Amino acid sequence: MRKKIIEFRNVSFRYGDEQPWVLRNVSFDVYEKEWLAIIGHNGSGKSTIAKLMNGLLFPQEGEIIIDGQQVNDESIWSIRRDVGMVFQNPDNQFVGTTVQDDVAFGMENRGIPREEMIKRINETLSAVGMQEYHMTEPHRLSGGQKQRVAIASVLAISPKVLILDEATAMLDPKGRTEIMSTVSEVQDKNDLSLITITHDLHEVVQAERVIVMNNGEIWDEAVPREIFAKKDELRKIGLDVPFVTILADELNAAGINIEREPLNQEELLEGLWTLHSRT
Structure with missing residues (x-):
């Protein structure tokens, strides 16, 4: 049986004391080397879950365990070494003047030796097919290329979990397919747990397991075939098949x-x- 890498235990969250609950009593597990897709209509709580996993937010109720550590102010930097996130707009993640500078940034913050940094830059850029662009300025890249670099930057810190939060939403169908093919290969090679938060049904059917969110609660949790067998019910909560x-x-x-x-x-x-x- 695979080890639990992430545990949500009765987690509730809201953006302010007077605001409605975005998540209510949410509990689920993510396992090592698993591909989990989280889907739901806008406002269902998907992206909030991603930010909670990475310690960008903290729950008001319940607890989150990442690889045996509870997510809190004291563990946050350790957690972020284990959980890497790629967002919808890669421009928001770029900090370096060149592609290789950007990939190096996270490693520099963690004090990784220069020789190891050079090795990881080469390995991660090669893994996403961007090695030849290592001296290119990020703003000169296409949308798909930027997303590949963003993924390489996260992989360079050797996370145990990779979260893609609508990471292919701004790409055309060909770009989405290429990125997800790359991510799938990288997951297999690096034994990552992969969590995709997406509206793209093609991505969802490739996952091992799907969590469906609705109004801040888990509506269902099963393998893709069982989820999409509930066609009429899915349509009632605003989702496609x-x-x-x-x-x-x-x-x-x-x-x-x-x-x-x-x-x-x-x-x-x-x-x-x-x-x-x-x-």
């Missing part, structure tokens, strides 16, 4: 019955081929 799921429903309504509800194009084609083979 994958296009192939909608298409499969239309085919079933037309008498073309696919036994296993598909999550992606490959599974839909496989279901149609199996049906064809029987006729």
Whole structure:
């Protein structure tokens, strides 16, 4: 059984004493090497969860445990070594005048020796396909390239958990696919726990597990197939389902019955081929 890397225990949060609760009594675990997707409509509490994991916010009620440490003022810097975040707009994360300076910044703050820094800069930029841009000024990069550098900057500090908070939202479909392919490869290579907070259903179906947030509470928690089987319920709380799921429903309504509800194009084609083979 995999070790718990993050534990939320009855966590509640609000942005001010007179404000409504953004999160109410939220409890869940994240495991080592797991890919967890967190989804929900705007205002459901997704991004607040990400900031709580990284110690950018602290809960008013409950507790958060990261790799055995409770998140508080005393543990915050240790926590941030373990949990790296990439935000929606990479421009907000750039601090260096060149790509390599930016990747080095977090390591410099942690006192990592120069020789080790050079090694990690080369390794992380190579991992995200940006080695040849190491002397480029960040503002000259495309959106996808900037996001790759932001990911490299986080990976350079060797976190145990990588959080992508709507990190592909500003990219076109091709850019999203490339970034998530890179992230998936990096996760496998570095044995990271990956948490994606996203509206992109293509990302969600790739995750091992999905948490659905609604009005500050956990609405459901299951593997993607079980989540998207609840199509009507998801629509009622303002969420979409994958296009192939909608298409499969239309085919079933037309008498073309696919036994296993598909999550992606490959599974839909496989279901149609199996049906064809029987006729």
